[in-house]
Amino acid sequence: MTRSARRTRHMLKVTGVGAAALLALSACSSSSDSSPSKADTSASSSPKLSGTVTVFAAASLKESFTTLGKEFEQAHPGTKVAFNFGGSDTLAASITGGAPADVFASASPKTMKIVTDKGDAAGTPATFVRNQLEIATLPGNPAKISSLKDLDKPGLKVVLCDKSVPCGAAAQKALAASNLKLTPVSYEQDVKSALNKVELKEADAAVVYKTDVHAAGDKVQGVEFPESAKAINAYPIALLKNAPDAPAAKAFIALVRSPEGQKVLSQAGFLKP
Template sequence: MSRSFRALALAAVAAGTLAGCGGTDTPAAPAGSGSTAPTVSGDITVFAAASLTEAFTRIGKDFEAANPGAKVTFNFAGSSALAQQINQGAPADVFASAAPTNMKQVTDTGAITDTPAVFVRNKLEIATPAGNPGKVTGLADFAKQDLKIALCAEQVPCGAAARKVFQIAGITPAPDTLEQDVKAVLTKVSLGEVDAALVYRTDVKAAGDKVAGMPFAEADQAVNDYPIAACAKAPNSAGAKAFVDYVRSDKGTAVLTQAGFAAP
């Protein structure tokens, strides 16, 4: 073998060895790390509380941008309805509830076996249509028969929180309508169909200039913790774990904080 040929052969071997260091054995970058390389793929179905609609929609788009092979589909509704759907066998990868009570309904059946993690907190505000045509001044006005009032039904987290604040304040509310999720309540306010309602502060912020928000002291004693977990029979278990991790990452937390949620 000539000296020049031997040198070329050794160079080829060295190049091949270096190429192997960056091959398929290289660990994938963690989800949300900012790497352009795909880390997870396939469809990921997320069941999430209605109050997470705006923040999770943004997080879903960011997650897909970080994981080009993944497609996130959301089912937003009241947490109690979502828990029931999962327990009845609905194919969900992730469940994000607006209260630990509804998450427990799913962990008790074994539909979720991981330990749920609380990732944000939220609290109620009084919401009125822009301009406050009903001249609502505080929580006591929810007992007035001449005002049109909307609340969440008690089985959903926003309704359970509302019941608690009314008990603390010693007020018996006189609602004209009870809705199955907080976005339905918010719609009643934004359309001017009611004079006042109790919704989360994040919903007031999401509604923009269509709704005016009014904080009240009792809300601090009825704060909702939001837990999230991957489902035990997730069709895309790797995608489920990656999405949960992304929600809890600095990038996910930044979106949630911007939407008005508080850290746990």
């Protein structure tokens, strides 16, 4: 065989190997393009939320949670958020008594502990906001209340939350810090009921949360007092152990704790956790 023939034969071999390599690379690329990416697989496997999330929440959360509930329903078509607002101690008793609920948002760690001690919470509750007290007076503040001690003026009708509920327990701490003893015209079972007494002009003043004064608008006038700094309440939220709709409940809790949820709560007057 001549030198020219050997060279031609060698080049044909090299060309064949290169072509085979190119075909293999093309097949690999085609296979890779046709298979779904991890992101696509993850997105397709993400379950769609549905059903009703039942939330038991402190009365002071009514306005902000109602707003968040509507946002949740819009973000997750097919879901609904049902609320039961009231005194935290009453709600805790209902939960430990077997009332069906998915989420509990309390106005104090003490009332949340009622639920956790009974083993009715799934996991550890998380503090999502804090709240501070304020004096709610009649519009224009006709009684000229400027401090906590002014609530002891003769003839002044003052309303407090019951000592068993978070707003009442906080008020007692503030009164103790001021060495003041008050005899209110009534003790109310939740903060909205206490505020309502002033709105209806059945009382001259009530010790409530700043958020409730904020929510009442021009129906009342707020008076800040320094002793309230000694009685700030932390608000914990928890998924309940036997939640009928746990996936949606977890998503609602995530919304409450998200930057978007925190913005709504902050606008309502709540303090950061």
